[in-house]
Amino acid sequence: VKRPRNFPPGPRGLPLVGYLPFLSSWDPNYPHKAMKKMSEVYGPVTGIYLGLTPVISVCSHEAVKEALLNEDLNGRPHSSITLARNFGEQLGIMFVMGQFWQEHRRFTMRHLRDLGFGKTSIEDQMMGELKDLITDMENSSQSDAQRVVDLKGIFQVSVLNILWAMIAGKRFRRNDPKFQELLTANEQFFRAGDPIRGSIPVPSLVLNHSRIVREFIGLKRELIEPIQKFIQNTIDDHQLTNRSADEATDFIDFYLNEMRKQKAENPFTTFTNNQLIATVTDLFGAGAESTSGSIGFAIIHLIRNQEVQLKMQMELDQVCGEYLPTLNHRSSLPYTEAVLMEAQRCSSIAPYAVPHYAVKDTQLQGYTIPKGSVIMLNLDAVLLDDGYWKKPEVFLPERHLNEDGTKVIKSDHFYPFGLGKRMCLGDSLAKNTYFLFTAALIKQFRFEPAPNEPLPSLDPTNGFTLGYRGFKAVVVPRS
Numbered sequence: 001v002k003r004p005r006n007f008p009p010g011p012r013g014l015p016l017v018g019y020l021p022f023l024s025s026w027d028p029n030y031p032h033k034a035m036k037k038m039s040e041v042y043g044p045v046t047g048i049y050l051g052l053t054p055v056i057s058v059c060s061h062e063a064v065k066e067a068l069l070n071e072d073l074n075g076r077p078h079s080s081i082t083l084a085r086n087f088g089e090q091l092g093i094m095f096v097m098g099q100f101w102q103e104h105r106r107f108t109m110r111h112l113r114d115l116g117f118g119k120t121s122i123e124d125q126m127m128g129e130l131k132d133l134i135t136d137m138e139n140s141s142q143s144d145a146q147r148v149v150d151l152k153g154i155f156q157v158s159v160l161n162i163l164w165a166m167i168a169g170k171r172f173r174r175n176d177p178k179f180q181e182l183l184t185a186n187e188q189f190f191r192a193g194d195p196i197r198g199s200i201p202v203p204s205l206v207l208n209h210s211r212i213v214r215e216f217i218g219l220k221r222e223l224i225e226p227i228q229k230f231i232q233n234t235i236d237d238h239q240l241t242n243r244s245a246d247e248a249t250d251f252i253d254f255y256l257n258e259m260r261k262q263k264a265e266n267p268f269t270t271f272t273n274n275q276l277i278a279t280v281t282d283l284f285g286a287g288a289e290s291t292s293g294s295i296g297f298a299i300i301h302l303i304r305n306q307e308v309q310l311k312m313q314m315e316l317d318q319v320c321g322e323y324l325p326t327l328n329h330r331s332s333l334p335y336t337e338a339v340l341m342e343a344q345r346c347s348s349i350a351p352y353a354v355p356h357y358a359v360k361d362t363q364l365q366g367y368t369i370p371k372g373s374v375i376m377l378n379l380d381a382v383l384l385d386d387g388y389w390k391k392p393e394v395f396l397p398e399r400h401l402n403e404d405g406t407k408v409i410k411s412d413h414f415y416p417f418g419l420g421k422r423m424c425l426g427d428s429l430a431k432n433t434y435f436l437f438t439a440a441l442i443k444q445f446r447f448e449p450a451p452n453e454p455l456p457s458l459d460p461t462n463g464f465t466l467g468y469r470g471f472k473a474v475v476v477p478r479s
């Protein structure tokens with residue numbers, strides 16, 4: 001492919017496939033690390049071609065911030081995966097753009113906010129889920145002579161229940177087999193590919209006929225279908241109860257009311273049944289993996305840094321006494337807050353955000369970015385930038401505190417949820433859940449390495465987002 005004038009520097013590949021076969025030579029395991037290493041040679045804005053698609057890797061705070069705030073780079077690539085995930089159409093919130101995206105993002109945010117997103121009004125419900133989790137962990141701990149508990153996937157049901165109550169007005173029992181099956185399918189879907197390979201457009205003819213290509217880009221239709229079917233059944237139940245806008249108690253109710261209203265006025269409305277399934281699939285997918293992943297990583301860091309765990313427990317005991325921490329306590333817990341930030345900095349679960357897309361020709365750091373480019377924004381490179389953070393690989397909560405440790409310092413290099421108009425839609429809910437769960441678990445239990453097991457690993461599992469590897473730990477209730 002002939003590069004346009006002033007295209008960002010970067011290695012060239014072969015005709016047709018571009019640089020695709022060589023990317024993993026920079027880092028065989030993690031594409032975001034490969035891109036970071038490439039930037040050390042070519043500069044913070046690197047341009048390559050994957051197949052016929054220009055892909056721009058962006059790896060410095062200045063460049064990432066400029067890109068996130070440039071609305072011409074606010075699109076999303078229409079990859080084969082997102083199309084297959086959404087009935088061959090461009091649906092949902094996460095992988096759409098333009099006016100359609102604005103309308104549906106706004107509608108979803110407004111109603112989730114009314115239903116308690118990021119507000120203290122749902123704190124009781126969060127505490128209910130948390131207490132269930134604590135009881136479950138106490139029982140597991142008691143049933144083992146050495147108090148070893150398996151922490152793989154243990155936070156997911158609790159975290160997703162909080163979101164699911166807002167979306168569908170229901171919660172699941174921790175061991176509900178149907179829900180476990182869905183969570184497993186969702187997790188396997190997220191682990192099947194990575195955002196770079198997943199953003200390459202592949203003609204549907206090739207896709208339908210080649211299992212190798214499907215596997216290469218990470219498309220597993222069989223994992224999407226049960227999730228869609230489950231969401232459709234939930235919608236059908238709501239259609240039966242048919243609550244009016246005044247009686248609506250969850251997001252699906254609100255959406256169905258809007259759909260009926262718009263259909264009566266406009267036959268071309270974008271509020272359709274498939275759009276509802278796609279929106280809920282986006283929320284389910286984003287909500288199940290991310291927050292529980294962050295809680296898991298925070299616990300791993302605290303097992304590996306026992307002195308930090310002790311210090312956090314001292315602060316929690318001092319501020320909350322015999323009670324579990326609440327959102328009201330948050331501003332009085334600077335050390336705890338700093339620990340949570342540090343775990344997110346060291347172990348980002350969305351290391352290159354969600355891929356962006358150039359909706360028209362534009363400029364980034366003086367380079368020309370052609371329309372149709374896929375933009376990979378390396379948040380991980382910003383969170384681990386050694387020109388800004390001292391010894392970025394060291395877990396050091398104090399770096400987020402003022403000198404006497406009484407105040408959290410907000411850094412302009414810390415944005416694990418992104419920035420600008422495409423910023424995470426769930427950040428307020430995620431932040432509250434991450435805080436309440438991690439702080440309460442550390443207050444309630446002492447976490448130690450399990451005997452005869454390796455220390456829990458910080459190497460993430462790969463995928464569209466990153467997760468923690470399952471691990472076991474000694475979990476001792478603190479009296």
Ligand code: HEM
Pocket residue numbers: 068093094095105163282283286287288290291294349350353354355356416417418419421422423424425426427429430434
């Ligand atoms: C610790 C937890 C989480 C982290 C670190 C996180 C991070 C992110 C990031 C980096 C993006 C991409 C921003 C961009 O493309 O510029 C994103 C997008 C998104 N997140 Fe989250 N997220 C988390 C939790 C959640 C939760 C709980 C939900 C669901 C309620 C959610 C829903 C979404 C959606 C729908 C988008 C796409 C927004 C759009 O395209 O307009 N996230 N998130």
